[in-house]
Amino acid sequence: MSQNIIRGVIAPILTPFHADLAINTARYIAHARHLLSNGCAGLAPFGTTGEAVSLGMDERMKLLDAMVEAGIDPASLIVGTGLPSLPDTAILTRHAVGHSVAGVLVLPPFYYKRVSEEGLYAHYSRLIEDVGSDGLRLYLYHIPQVSGVDLSVPLVEKLRRMFPATLVGIKDSSGDWDNTRALIGIDGLTVYPGSELPLIEAMDLGVPGCISATANLNAAAISKVIRLFDEGKKDEAQQAMEQVKAFRLKIQAHPVIAAQKRLLALTTGKHDWAVVRPPLVPLEESAGHVLASELMVELGFDLSEPAVPAQ
Amino acid sequence: MSQNIIRGVIAPILTPFHADLAINTARYIAHARHLLSNGCAGLAPFGTTGEAVSLGMDERMKLLDAMVEAGIDPASLIVGTGLPSLPDTAILTRHAVGHSVAGVLVLPPFYYKRVSEEGLYAHYSRLIEDVGSDGLRLYLYHIPQVSGVDLSVPLVEKLRRMFPATLVGIKDSSGDWDNTRALIGIDGLTVYPGSELPLIEAMDLGVPGCISATANLNAAAISKVIRLFDEGKKDEAQQAMEQVKAFRLKIQAHPVIAAQKRLLALTTGKHDWAVVRPPLVPLEESAGHVLASELMVELGFDLSEPAVPAQ
Numbered sequence: 250m251s252q253n254i255i256r257g258v259i260a261p262i263l264t265p266f267h268a269d270l271a272i273n274t275a276r277y278i279a280h281a282r283h284l285l286s287n288g289c290a291g292l293a294p295f296g297t298t299g300e301a302v303s304l305g306m307d308e309r310m311k312l313l314d315a316m317v318e319a320g321i322d323p324a325s326l327i328v329g330t331g332l333p334s335l336p337d338t339a340i341l342t343r344h345a346v347g348h349s350v351a352g353v354l355v356l357p358p359f360y361y362k363r364v365s366e367e368g369l370y371a372h373y374s375r376l377i378e379d380v381g382s383d384g385l386r387l388y389l390y391h392i393p394q395v396s397g398v399d400l401s402v403p404l405v406e407k408l409r410r411m412f413p414a415t416l417v418g419i420k421d422s423s424g425d426w427d428n429t430r431a432l433i434g435i436d437g438l439t440v441y442p443g444s445e446l447p448l449i450e451a452m453d454l455g456v457p458g459c460i461s462a463t464a465n466l467n468a469a470a471i472s473k474v475i476r477l478f479d480e481g482k483k484d485e486a487q488q489a490m491e492q493v494k495a496f497r498l499k500i501q502a503h504p505v506i507a508a509q510k511r512l513l514a515l516t517t518g519k520h521d522w523a524v525v526r527p528p529l530v531p532l533e534e535s536a537g538h539v540l541a542s543e544l545m546v547e548l549g550f551d552l553s554e555p556a557v558p559a560q
Numbered sequence: 561m562s563q564n565i566i567r568g569v570i571a572p573i574l575t576p577f578h579a580d581l582a583i584n585t586a587r588y589i590a591h592a593r594h595l596l597s598n599g600c601a602g603l604a605p606f607g608t609t610g611e612a613v614s615l616g617m618d619e620r621m622k623l624l625d626a627m628v629e630a631g632i633d634p635a636s637l638i639v640g641t642g643l644p645s646l647p648d649t650a651i652l653t654r655h656a657v658g659h660s661v662a663g664v665l666v667l668p669p670f671y672y673k674r675v676s677e678e679g680l681y682a683h684y685s686r687l688i689e690d691v692g693s694d695g696l697r698l699y700l701y702h703i704p705q706v707s708g709v710d711l712s713v714p715l716v717e718k719l720r721r722m723f724p725a726t727l728v729g730i731k732d733s734s735g736d737w738d739n740t741r742a743l744i745g746i747d748g749l750t751v752y753p754g755s756e757l758p759l760i761e762a763m764d765l766g767v768p769g770c771i772s773a774t775a776n777l778n779a780a781a782i783s784k785v786i787r788l789f790d791e792g793k794k795d796e797a798q799q800a801m802e803q804v805k806a807f808r809l810k811i812q813a814h815p816v817i818a819a820q821k822r823l824l825a826l827t828t829g830k831h832d833w834a835v836v837r838p839p840l841v842p843l844e845e846s847a848g849h850v851l852a853s854e855l856m857v858e859l860g861f862d863l864s865e866p867a868v869p870a871q
Contacts (some may be wrong), residue, residue, distance in 0.1 A: 270646075270686070282800075302671040305647030333644075335837065336582075336616030358839045359614040360670060362706055368839035375581070375838055397708050398839075476713065492852055526646065528669045528679035540751055 253324055253351045253386070254439050257290025257351055260464035261298040261329075263510060264312075266524040272308055273521070274403040278319045280465075285312035285325060288468030290458060293354055295329030297395055297422075298462040302527040306485075310344045310388040314555075319499060323350045327388060327460070331356030339379045342387075354420055354460075359396040366404045373408055377415050385415050392422035393442065402431045420454050421461050430454065445471050445493055449486060452478050453465060462505045466512060467496050467550075495548050503532060503540060511537035516552050535554075564635055564662045564697070565728075565750050567768040569782040570611040571775035572640075574821060583619055584832070589630045591776075596636060599779030601769060604631075604665055606640030608706055608733075609817055610771040612800040614837040616813040621655045628751075634661045638771070642701060643666030646683060650690045653698075655732055663697035665731055677715045684719055684832025688726050692788075692835075696726050703733035703754065711740045720749050731771050741765065750847060756782050759799060763789050773816045777823060801816050804861050814851060815841060822848035823855075826864050 262284065265276040281292055295301035296310055304312075308348065317323055330341035330353045339356065354544070358364075358372050377385065393399045400419070408416045421429045422443025431438045433454045435438060437547050441460045442451050448459050452475070464471055469495050477486035500508055507525050511532040514522035523531045532540075544550040573595065576587040593601055601689025605627065606612035606620055615623075620626070620665045628634055635658045639666045641652035649666065656664050669675075669683050688696065704710045711730070719727045740758060744751045753762050753769045759770050763786070775782055781804050788797035811819055818836050820844040825833035834842045841850075853862040 297671075302644040303646065303669065305645050305651070308647060333613040334616050335614065340616070358614065360608075360706065361839055364839040365841055368841045372838035377624070395671065399802035411753040477599070488739070528672055528678055530679045530682070559720060 254457055255291035255351055257475055258468055259263050259293050259463050260284045260292040261293040261296030261460055263465050268521045274315050281321050284468055288472035291325045293337055293460050300526055301329045308396045309382045317348050327352040329354045329355050331359045333358045338369040338402055342380050346384050352388050354388045354390045355397040356390045356396055359398050362397050374483050377412055382400045386417045387415050389419040401420045404434050409435055463497050465509050473532040507532040515541055565768055566602035566662055566788055569769050569775050570604050571595045571600045571603040571777055572604040572771055572773055575610045579832045583809030585626050594634050595779055599783035602636040604638045604771050608798040611837055628659050634659045637661040638663040638665050644669045644671045657693050663699050665699045665701045667701045667707055668709040670709050673708050689721055697728045698726050700730040711752045717746050718748055732775050747865055761781045774808050774811050776820050789816045811828050818843040826852055
């Protein structure tokens with residue numbers, strides 16, 4: 250069974266809202282197109298950065314429908330579908346699989362804490378059974394500092410072993426390099442680090458790229474690192490990585506979602522780019538100006554180019 | 561505006577499943593009737609104990625429809641409706657309000673962690689606005705050890721002050737008596753401790769009862785404590801409380817949901833009472849026998865009487 254593994258940087262695309270909190274679909278699609286034309290090899294709609302769990306189920310399905318109708322290639326999409334319940338996760342997963350997306354990215358059920366490996370195994374295996382599609386390509390989503398639920402290496406190994414055609418990969422946002430390295434060691438598993446920080450070390454071990462929040466603003470630079478690495482220019486890749494790391498560290502000194510949305514509001518002049526849904530809160534405009542200035546002055550980052558087409 | 565405040569013990573009713581994980585609606589309704597006839601003044605469907613977030617949205621709405629159609633009085637129900645997203649929480653809340661239930665019990669959005677009070681205030685105030693019904697009676701659901709999200713006393717106070725007709729109460733499952741006492745001090749707020757352990761101390765300060773997981777098995781004894789207290793027989797209430805506390809401590813030495821379901825399976829002979837949905841796992845049958853024996857021998861608890869009618 251052939252697998253469509255996306256190689257490069259994948260953006261967990263931000264979800265723009267109108268001032269009244271409704272989704273700005275046109276702006277979302279424009280941002281998606283911009284990212285795919287400016288360094289991103291793929292997109293991961295409905296991740297943590299996309300405020301996925303702050304969207305309603307219907308909103309998520311309609312937004313994916315709209316992307317595909319607008320001509321975004323489903324083969325470039327790894328779609329977040331994980332919710333706390335099996336039935337609703339199955340609904341979103343079936344819907345995404347129906348669009349022939351490259352994969353789905355599935356959080357563990359994230360309400361109950363200190364759940365057993367046996368229970369998590371049962372959740373994922375039951376999901377695979379309930380969706381019941383040969384087209385399902387499932388990526389686990391490991392982000393324990395947010396979800397509150399750990400996916401241990403032995404659990405991932407067991408799921409990969411039991412469902413080799415379906416359980417194809419994992420996004421590891423743990424930020425724990427030892428964990429990422431151990432996952433890379435699992436036979437046939439595609440691992441995307443959830444940040445660009447360990448990108449070169451991870452590519453040295455064979456990963457095809459990363460899924461990183463900051464790809465919403467810095468995809469061109471991240472993709473340059475990957476290109477240089479792929480061309481065997483490792484020293485130049487290391488050098489290009491310096492800007493990428495500095496950018497990331499500046500952004501993650503703030504709430505990453507609100508900070509990037511505020512920067513997009515400032516650079517595009519579209520004020521409602523700064524809107525986030527509760528329980529998140531927007532970054533203050535003044536803090537956004539300070540951050541933008543730091544990025545431009547200290548890093549020489551060009552924020553004068555609007556990161557997305559005017560909408 | 562008159563308020564229907566339920567006085568007594570309220571059971572966060574367990575959700576029985578068939579062996580294939582489908583909801584056993586007939587058994588659910590039978591259990592609901594049994595509880596209301598045997599000590600419970602009300603029910604809280606779709607709480608943590610009811611595995612609410614492991615149920616699909618449609619399942620939740622259909623099960624509530626079925627309860628009401630079966631003649632369970634909506635005025636006896638405080639219905640859990642909290643999900644991580646505003647739109648889906650609004651859908652469940654409007655549906656429950658449409659049944660004229662006594663109230664809804666609303667978790668904070670529980671995916672993002674370390675969110676601000678401002679963001680949580682925005683979530684609840686926006687929910688109230690979006691539901692837009694004079695019939696909405698909202699109880700906050702504070703269970704930080706599971707949800708990962710704290711509802712501080714100043715936040716609760718502000719919500720109560722800003723929405724006095726709507727924000728009527730809170731279930732405090734923090735297990736922190738200082739917190740429960742501080743909440744009781746908020747003007748006009750109805751506080752239900754999320755356990756029967758501090759019941760007498762809390763009634764001394766004016767609370768109308770408690771919402772406790774173990775009411776699924778021990779409602780008669782808990783309600784006896786409340787009755788004795790209400791009759792001014794405080795010494796007898798304290799004495800009756802000893803069995804109630806001992807029972808609770810025995811149960812909570814195990815995973816509370818799986819343990820009670822296993823006990824119901826053993827006492828009714830209906831084996832699939834023990835079924836829980838992933839990510840929870842059933843309590844081993846042998847552990848259930850040990851627990852049942854301890855409850856009978858050490859506490860003199862009568863488990864020979866099926867706790868629910870045969871179904």
